[in-house]
Amino acid sequence: MARNLVRFDPFAELNELQKQFFSDGLFSPMRGRPFPTTDIYTEDDKKLTVEAHLPNFAEKDVTVNVDQGALVIQAERHETDKDTSKKYVVRETNDSFYRRITLPEQADLKAVTATFTNGVLSVTVPFTDSPTPHRIPITTGSASK
Secondary structure, eight states: OOOOOOOOTTTTTHHHHHHHHIISSSSSGEEEEEEEEEEEEEEETEEEEEEEEEETOGGGEEEEEETTTOOOOOOOEEEEETTTTTSSEEEEEEEEEEEEEOOOTTTTTTEEEEEEEETEEEEEEBBBBOOOOOOOOOOOOOOOO
């Protein structure tokens, strides 16, 4: 009597679920459209720069706000195409982008600037000068009882 031995892989189902989720599952409708990238970096510890690459958006589609110590970038685009010669009457497409970035305590919220050039939103958040520590001199004294 011949028996077939099969090696048990405890992660086989998990690996299969991961393949379905990322390739054929939840994210498959967005596979053709890349996610906008956002770069966040500091320059000489003097300012924070946020660059959001939004190639499909116009300047009028983008808003930048500072809300409760966070930088909020939103972009939303609506297109409506009406063509009576085709079988559809109205075709609508919507694209949106949302990013909320918590700002550090030393951010100067009143001096934030934003520019939009060739599909790239660049937001600059300058830092205020941090107070320097004040050294307390220690004197010797006699302990009185």
